[in-house]
Amino acid sequence: MASAFFKLDCRVYMVKCSYEQKPFRREVMRTYGASVTPSPSMSTAIGKKINAEHPGTTGSLGCAISEAVEAAVTHEGYRYVLGSVLSQVLLHQSIIGLETQTALRQLGVKPDVIIGCAGGGSNLGGLISPFMGEVLRGEAQYRFIAAEPASCPSFTRGRYAYDFCDTGRVCPLQKMYTLGADFIPSASHAGGLRYHGMSATLSELYAQGLMEAVALKQTDVFEAAQFFARTEGILPAPESSHAIRATIDEALKCKAEGRTETIVFGLTGTGYFDMTAYQSFNDGTMSDFVPSDEDLAASFAKLPAIPA
Amino acid sequence: MKGSPYKYYLPEQDIPTQWYNVRADMKTKPAPLLDPATGTPVSAAALEKVFCAKLVEQELDNDTPWFAIPREVQDFYRMFRPSPLVRAYFLENALGTPAHIYYKFEGNNTSGSHKLNSAIAQAYYAKEQ
Numbered sequence: 030m031a032s033a034f035f036k037l038d039c040r041v042y043m044v045k046c047s048y049e050q051k052p053f054r055r056e057v058m059r060t061y062g063a064s065v066t067p068s069p070s071m072s073t074a075i076g077k078k079i080n081a082e083h084p085g086t087t088g089s090l091g092c093a094i095s096e097a098v099e100a101a102v103t104h105e106g107y108r109y110v111l112g113s114v115l116s117q118v119l120l121h122q123s124i125i126g127l128e129t130q131t132a133l134r135q136l137g138v139k140p141d142v143i144i145g146c147a148g149g150g151s152n153l154g155g156l157i158s159p160f161m162g163e164v165l166r167g168e169a170q171y172r173f174i175a176a177e178p179a180s181c182p183s184f185t186r187g188r189y190a191y192d193f194c195d196t197g198r199v200c201p202l203q204k205m206y207t208l209g210a211d212f213i214p215s216a217s218h219a220g221g222l223r224y225h226g227m228s229a230t231l232s233e234l235y236a237q238g239l240m241e242a243v244a245l246k247q248t249d250v251f252e253a254a255q256f257f258a259r260t261e262g263i264l265p266a267p268e269s270s271h272a273i274r275a276t277i278d279e280a281l282k283c284k285a286e287g288r289t290e291t292i293v294f295g296l297t298g299t300g301y302f303d304m305t306a307y308q309s310f311n312d313g314t315m316s317d318f319v320p321s322d323e324d325l326a327a328s329f330a331k332l333p334a335i336p337a
Numbered sequence: 338m339k340g341s342p343y344k345y346y347l348p349e350q351d352i353p354t355q356w357y358n359v360r361a362d363m364k365t366k367p368a369p370l371l372d373p374a375t376g377t378p379v380s381a382a383a384l385e386k387v388f389c390a391k392l393v394e395q396e397l398d399n400d401t402p403w404f405a406i407p408r409e410v411q412d413f414y415r416m417f418r419p420s421p422l423v424r425a426y427f428l429e430n431a432l433g434t435p436a437h438i439y440y441k442f443e444g445n446n447t448s449g450s451h452k453l454n455s456a457i458a459q460a461y462y463a464k465e466q
Contacts, residue, residue, distance in 0.1 A: 035463070102386050116358075128352065128353060128420065132345050198373060200387075299444035
C-alpha cells in the first residue's frame with residue numbers, strides 16, 4: 030500500500046508458514062503491486078543454504094530478514110524495509126502513543142496501566158513511548174506491561190545479550206532480550222509475535238525495571254480473542270489478542286481486589302487473515318507449545334561471544 | 338472518567354506532526370548496534386547499504402526528541418488517522434470489573450494493522466532518495 034502510493038517496486042520475503050497460513054494477506058500485497066516470495070526461497074544464497082541445512086523448514090522471521098537484506102544489498106536501487114525491532118520503526122510508531130496521549134488528555138483521563146503485545150516491539154514501543162517519556166522525565170508514573178507468547182518468550186525467558194538479528198547473520202549485532210538467532214517457534218504457534226529477539230530500546234527499558242512482561246499461552250489468547258469479538262464486536266488479530274488477554278487478566282484482578290484502575294491497551298489490528306488459526310481454536314485442535322529450558326539452553330549456547 | 342464516549346477521535350488538526358524518540362529521554366541509552374566482523378559500533382556508511390540515509394540518521398540518533406513528519410506522510414496518515422480510542426464499556430460490563438478499559442484501535446486501514454504507520458515513512462524516504 031505504501032509502495033503503491035509512492036510508485037515504488039516492492040518485493041516481499043514472506044515466512045513460508047505465513048505464506049501458506051495467510052493466503053489472503055499474500056493476495057492483498059499482490060493486489061497493491063508487491064511480488065511475494067515464500068522464505069526460505071531458492072532465489073538468494075542464504076535461502077539456498079537454509080533450505081539445504083533444514084529441508085522442509087517452515088521458515089522464520091530471522092530467515093526472511095536475511096533474504097530480504099541480501100536482496101536489497103545485491104540489487105541496485107533497492108533498500109530493506111522492516112516492520113519492527115529497529116529504533117526507526119519505534120520512532121514512526123510513536124504516532125500511536127502520541128495520539129493516545131493527546132486523546133486521553135482531552136478526555137481528562139490518566140491511565141494507570143498501559144499494555145501492548147510484543148513481538149519485535151513496534152506496537153508496544155510506539156504506544157508506550159510518549160508515556161515512558163513522562164516517566165523518564167519524572168512527570169508521571171505508569172505501569173507498562175508487555176504481553177508476549179509463551180511459545181516465543183523473549184522478555185520473560187530470554188537473555189539480555191548481543192545477538193544476531195537474523196538467521197543468516199548478515200545484519201549487525203544488537204543487544205536485546207533474545208532466545209537465540211536460530212530459535213524458531215513451533216509451527217503449531219499461530220499467534221504471530223514470532224521474532225526471536227526484541228527492540229534494543231524496549232530491552233534496555235525492561236532491564237532498567239521500567240516495564241513488566243507476561244507470557245501467555247495461545248489457547249488462553251484465542252479464548253480472550255473470542256470473548257472480545259463477542260463483546261466488543263471487533264475481530265482481533267491474534268497478536269493484538271495477547272494484549273486483550275493481559276488486559277482481561279488485569280481487569281479481573283481489579284474485580285477480585287475491588288480496585289478501580291484505568292487500563293489502556295493497544296489493539297494493533299484485525300484478524301481476518303488469521304482465520305486458519307481461529308479455525309484450529311474453534312475445532313479444539315489448537316495446542317500450546319512452550320519451549321523447554323533445554324531447548325532454550327541449546328539456543329543460548331550459540332549466542333555470539335561479545336564482551337559485555 | 339464515567340462520561341468518556343464509546344469512541345473518541347482526535348480532531349484532525351490535533352494529529353501529531355512530529356514523531357517522538359524515547360531514547361532522547363533515557364539516561365542509559367540502548368546499547369549500540371555492532372558490526373559482526375569487527376565487534377565495534379556499526380557505521381552509518383555500513384547501514385546505508387541496507388537502509389535509506391535518512392532512516393540511518395533516525396536509527397543512530399539517541400538524542401533528538403522530536404522528528405518532523407514529512408508533509409507527504411502526514412497527508413497519507415489522513416487517509417486512516419486519527420485512529421479511534423475506544424472505551425471498552427461492553428467488555429467492562431461482561432467482565433463485571435470496576436476497571437476502566439480503553440483501547441487504541443489501529444485496524445481501520447486496509448492493511449488491517451499498525452504496520453502501515455512505519456511502512457509509509459520508510460517508503461517516503463526511499464522515494465526521496
